Amino acid sequence: MSERRFEAQKKALRQRLEADPHDRQALYDLGQLCMDDHDPTEALRWFREALRLDPDNARIANAMGDASFDLELYDDAVTWYRKATTLDPRFAEAWLNLATALMEQGRWEEAEAAVRRTIALDAGFDEAYLYLGVCQLRQNRPLEAKQTLLEALAREPEEFQTYVALSDCCLRLGDLDGAIKACEDALEHVVEMEELDILLDSLRLAGLSPERAEAMRRQAENAPRRGKAETKGRRRRTANPRG
Numbered sequence: 001m002s003e004r005r006f007e008a009q010k011k012a013l014r015q016r017l018e019a020d021p022h023d024r025q026a027l028y029d030l031g032q033l034c035m036d037d038h039d040p041t042e043a044l045r046w047f048r049e050a051l052r053l054d055p056d057n058a059r060i061a062n063a064m065g066d067a068s069f070d071l072e073l074y075d076d077a078v079t080w081y082r083k084a085t086t087l088d089p090r091f092a093e094a095w096l097n098l099a100t101a102l103m104e105q106g107r108w109e110e111a112e113a114a115v116r117r118t119i120a121l122d123a124g125f126d127e128a129y130l131y132l133g134v135c136q137l138r139q140n141r142p143l144e145a146k147q148t149l150l151e152a153l154a155r156e157p158e159e160f161q162t163y164v165a166l167s168d169c170c171l172r173l174g175d176l177d178g179a180i181k182a183c184e185d186a187l188e189h190v191v192e193m194e195e196l197d198i199l200l201d202s203l204r205l206a207g208l209s210p211e212r213a214e215a216m217r218r219q220a221e222n223a224p225r226r227g228k229a230e231t232k233g234r235r236r237r238t239a240n241p242r243g
Contacts, residue, residue: 009033024053028060031067040070058088065097069104077101085117092121096128103131108138126155130162137165142172160189164199176206183216190220 010033016026031046044067051060065080081098084091099114112135118128129152136145146169152162163186170178183199190196200213 006033006037022053024050024057024060027053028063031063035063035066035070038070040067043067044071056087058084058091058094061087062091062094062097065094065101069097069101072104074101074104078105090121092118092125095121096125096131099128099131099135103135106138108135111135112139126152127159129155130159130165133162133169134165137169137172142169145169146173158189160186160191160195163189164195167199168202171202171206176203176208179203179206180208187216187220193217193220196220 010030013026013030013033016023017030020026027046027050031043031050034040034043034046044064047060047063047067051057051064054060061080061084065077065084068074068076068080078098078101081094081101084094085098088094095114095118099111099118102108102111102114112132115128115132115135118125119132122128129148133145133148133152136142136148146166149162149166149169152159153166156162163182167179167182167186170176170182180203183203186196186199196217200208200217204210204213
C-alpha cells in the first residue's frame with residue numbers, strides 16, 4: 001500500500017470516529033492500520049477502545065494479542081490469545097497465535113497442544129505443521145518431527161525455516177547426508193543469511209567441509225530474493241528450532 005493511500009485510510013477512519021466515537025469497526029480497523037505501520041503501541045490504544053465497547057469479541061482479543069506479541073510482551077500475548085480462544089473455541093488462527101506465544105516462552109508441550117487444536121479445527125492451516133514439527137523437535141522427538149516437517153514441506157515447499165528444522169532433525173538422527181540435502185534444498189529460499197550461517201555452522205561441526213559450506217553460502221547469496229520475509233503475515237516468528 002502506498003504511503004498516500006495508507007494515510008488516506010487513516011484519515012477516513014479518524015473522520016468516522018469523530019462522527020461516531022462508538023464505531024467499533026473503525027477502532028479495530030485503525031488498530032490494524034497501526035499494526036501494518038509497525039506501531040503496535042498505538043495499535044493497542046485503538047484495540048483497547050474497541051474491546052471496551054465489545055468485550056466479548058474474539059477477533060479484537062486476538063488483535064490485542066498480536067500487538068502484545070509485537071511488543072515482546074509474551075505473557076500478555078498468551079493472556080489475550082487465551083481469551084480469544086475462550087470467546088471463540090473454533091478460532092483456529094487464535095489457537096496458532098497462542099502456540100507461537102507459548103513457543104517464545106519455551107512452553108513446548110502447551111504450544112504443541114495449541115498447534116494440534118489449530119490443525120483439528122483447520123487441517124488446511126499449512127504453517128501449523130512447521131510449528132508442530134518445531135515443538136516436537138524441541139521436546140527431543142526428532143523422528144516424529146521429521147515426518148511432520150516433511151508434511152510441512154509438501155504443503156509449503158518455499159518455507160526456509162522448515163528446511164532449517166529438518167536439517168536439525170537429520171543431524172540429531174545422525175544423518176549428515178540428509179542434513180546437507182535439507183540445507184541445499186533451502187538455499188534458494190533463504191530470507192536471512194544469519195539463519196543460514198547458523199545452519200552451516202552446525203553442518204561444519206557435524207563434518208561438512210569448510211570449502212563446501214562456503215560454496216553453499218555463496219550459492220545462497222547469489223540466489224534471487226523473493227521478498228518472502230512477510231509472506232507468513234505480520235508476526236509469524238517460529239521459535240528457534242535449533243535450541
